[in-house]
Amino acid sequence: MEEKIYLRLKKKIAVNPNHLLKLSDIAYITGNISGLSRLNELEIYQITDKDKNVSVIDGFLLLKQLIHAYPAITFELIGPNQIIVEIKKQTKKVNIIVLTAIWLLLCVGSAMAIMNFHYDVSMEQVQQSLAYLLTGERVNKPLLIQIPYSFGLGLGMVLFFNHIFKKRFNEEPSPLEVEMFNYQQDLDNYLIYHENVITKRDD
Structure with a gap:
């Protein structure tokens, strides 16, 4: 049986500055392989100061990264094609x-x-x-x-x-x-x- 993974990107998430995004942070995944928990922990993107307030992760680039890491698995993206990552900033006290x-x-x-x-x-x-x-x-x-x-x-x-x-x-x-x-x-x-x-x- 062909090993296949289905991914659905979350529409928007909020993370702390310098957060290391993992696959489970940005997408819901399911499939017929036994190592889903290991796949969930795959490191996707490191938030840096260059990202400022927001960053967008494209589904095409995500698939490219996943195929490179797991060439024997077929990945299929369903739902949104991008995810918006908001970087939390320290909230100022209300004046x-x-x-x-x-x-x-x-x-x-x-x-x-x-x-x-x-x-x-x-x-x-x-x-x-x-x-x-x-x-x-x-x-x-x-x-x-x-x-x-x-x-x-x-x-x-x-x-x-x-x-x-x-x-x-x-x-x-x-x-x-x-x-x-x-x-x-x-x-x-x-x-x-x-x-x-x-x-x-x-x-």
């Missing part, structure tokens, strides 16, 4: 002053956006007209409508983003999570193309 400034900036900016929207659509006049239709009286400040509307606006934002702090209401992703996922996909594709050794060599 409370900067965090507070960013929070205030976002809070004020969001409030201004909501107020400008309400001004553009004449929300005050709409609420006054709605109060007149419901009560038959004209009032300048229809608080019976404005107060529930304010609470409803905040509740609607919470339901829209499907989060309150770290609490999730259901398994459905929020629009923000979908956009972040799409952004991460685009970023990964960019890294795969521009950090790939084969692509750099072709350019």
